[in-house]
Amino acid sequence: MTTLGFAILGLLARESLSGYDLTQRMKGRVGFFWGAGHSQIYPELARLEEGGFVTHSVVEQRERPDKKVFEITERGLGALKEWATEPPPRKPPKDELTLKAYSVWLADGAEAAGLFSNEGRRHEEQLAQYEERRDWMERECADDRLRLESPRFASSAALRRGILYERGNAEWCRWLAGAVEGKPEKAGKP
Amino acid sequence: MTTLGFAILGLLARESLSGYDLTQRMKGRVGFFWGAGHSQIYPELARLEEGGFVTHSVVEQRERPDKKVFEITERGLGALKEWATEPPPRKPPKDELTLKAYSVWLADGAEAAGLFSNEGRRHEEQLAQYEERRDWMERECADDRLRLESPRFASSAALRRGILYERGNAEWCRWLAGAVEGKPEKAGKP
DNA sequence: AAGCTATATGTCAAGAGTGACATAAGAGAA
DNA sequence: TTCTCTTATGTCACTCTTGACATATAGCTT
Numbered sequence: 017m018t019t020l021g022f023a024i025l026g027l028l029a030r031e032s033l034s035g036y037d038l039t040q041r042m043k044g045r046v047g048f049f050w051g052a053g054h055s056q057i058y059p060e061l062a063r064l065e066e067g068g069f070v071t072h073s074v075v076e077q078r079e080r081p082d083k084k085v086f087e088i089t090e091r092g093l094g095a096l097k098e099w100a101t102e103p104p105p106r107k108p109p110k111d112e113l114t115l116k117a118y119s120v121w122l123a124d125g126a127e128a129a130g131l132f133s134n135e136g137r138r139h140e141e142q143l144a145q146y147e148e149r150r151d152w153m154e155r156e157c158a159d160d161r162l163r164l165e166s167p168r169f170a171s172s173a174a175l176r177r178g179i180l181y182e183r184g185n186a187e188w189c190r191w192l193a194g195a196v197e198g199k200p201e202k203a204g205k206p
Numbered sequence: 207m208t209t210l211g212f213a214i215l216g217l218l219a220r221e222s223l224s225g226y227d228l229t230q231r232m233k234g235r236v237g238f239f240w241g242a243g244h245s246q247i248y249p250e251l252a253r254l255e256e257g258g259f260v261t262h263s264v265v266e267q268r269e270r271p272d273k274k275v276f277e278i279t280e281r282g283l284g285a286l287k288e289w290a291t292e293p294p295p296r297k298p299p300k301d302e303l304t305l306k307a308y309s310v311w312l313a314d315g316a317e318a319a320g321l322f323s324n325e326g327r328r329h330e331e332q333l334a335q336y337e338e339r340r341d342w343m344e345r346e347c348a349d350d351r352l353r354l355e356s357p358r359f360a361s362s363a364a365l366r367r368g369i370l371y372e373r374g375n376a377e378w379c380r381w382l383a384g385a386v387e388g389k390p391e392k393a394g395k396p
Numbered sequence: 397a398a399g400c401t402a403t404a405t406g407t408c409a410a411g412a413g414t415g416a417c418a419t420a421a422g423a424g425a426a
Numbered sequence: 427t428t429c430t431c432t433t434a435t436g437t438c439a440c441t442c443t444t445g446a447c448a449t450a451t452a453g454c455t456t
Binding site: 019020051052055077078080 | 412
């Protein structure tokens with residue numbers, strides 16, 4: 017079982033979905049801690065079904081093409097539950113922006129300030145979205161999001177991580193943009 | 207040019223290194239924002255040399271095997287400088303721990319508390335290491351780390367990002383571990 | 397002499413992930 | 427009619443990444 021498989025099971029444990037729906041979820045709410053295109057999802061669903069972790073049924077639709085709706089099995093639920101508390105392998109987080117910062121000493125100050133100020137704005141926008149979603153959850157599922165055995169609780173926990181992540185990124189980008197502002201470019205030979 | 211290529215150039219812009227040295231750096235100081243094993247590094251160095259971004263010279267050693275020391279070229283330096291201020295493609299950060307948190311509502315509370323408390327400790331240890339390194343830099347290269355055109359400045363900027371990242375992770379892990387503590391397991395059928 | 401560790405450089409097969417290509421139904425606009 | 431958009435499912439080739447295999451020098455230990 018791959019991590020992508022568990023990402024899919026995590027969504028299917030909440031509600032039955034088609035491959036297309038799963039693709040949308042991966043772009044949306046789950047998108048800030050995992051990602052996958054449909055070209056990865058369809059083959060993975062086939063593998064999950066082969067392993068007995070999900071089953072599907074075809075739903076005929078009138079005004080749209082038919083779809084396959086996938087449902088998690090008991091076996092899938094059991095595997096997901098076990099996986100959820102196993103320590104993840106530690107891999108280095110790959111952050112291309114930090115990698116760029118690592119070479120910022122070579123760059124022109126105005127250009128670097130532009131980059132980090134733009135990225136800072138992007139992260140602030142994302143942060144605002146997450147905070148809006150958090151506030152919405154606090155209003156709409158006030159009690160439910162505190163019940164540990166409710167999927168809402170898990171969603172809000174993940175969301176909290178996203179908020180912390182974006183906040184850190186936004187702060188850092190703003191700081192760095194400010195710091196490199198006015199740094200002169202190393203003069204070439206005119 | 208791949209991102210790994212620029213990661214290597216970022217290191218070679220500071221000092222000339224062998225493939226083996228680069229592998230050590232990737233595990234160490236650069237490890238928190240990019241990673242690669244030697245099986246990726248050696249072929250990438252060959253590609254970089256083919257493209258004229260680096261050159262190498264063989265250094266004979268007495269008490270060790272000979273080594274190839276790679277040096278960045280003007281062309282490599284130029285490419286790195288340009289890349290450093292280009293906006294990175296936005297890809298979803300893949301965080302397996304947050305993905306696990308997303309399914310924590312299914313898990314046994316004690317086991318989940320164990321996982322997140324362990325991970326929290328790991329992040330705190332990493333944070334402590336980074337802070338130690340930051341303090342060391344403040345002492346040893348007090349002025350230099352503030353000069354924008356110095357590699358020390360870029361290193362300390364990246365380090366600052368690492369500290370923010372680990373702080374966020376540690377806080378979140380601790381919070382979640384505390385929250386799921388005492389959550390009873392869903393009873394199986396006895 | 398045999399084995400272990402650190403240094404040093406490589407290859408290869410398998411798996412994960414990306415982007416393009418391909419198809420198809422129905423809705424709505426030009 | 428044709429074209430485009432959204433929904434819907436799939437494949438394929440390519441790249442990136444990982445882990446194992448492979449080799450070699452030299453010091454140190456057993």
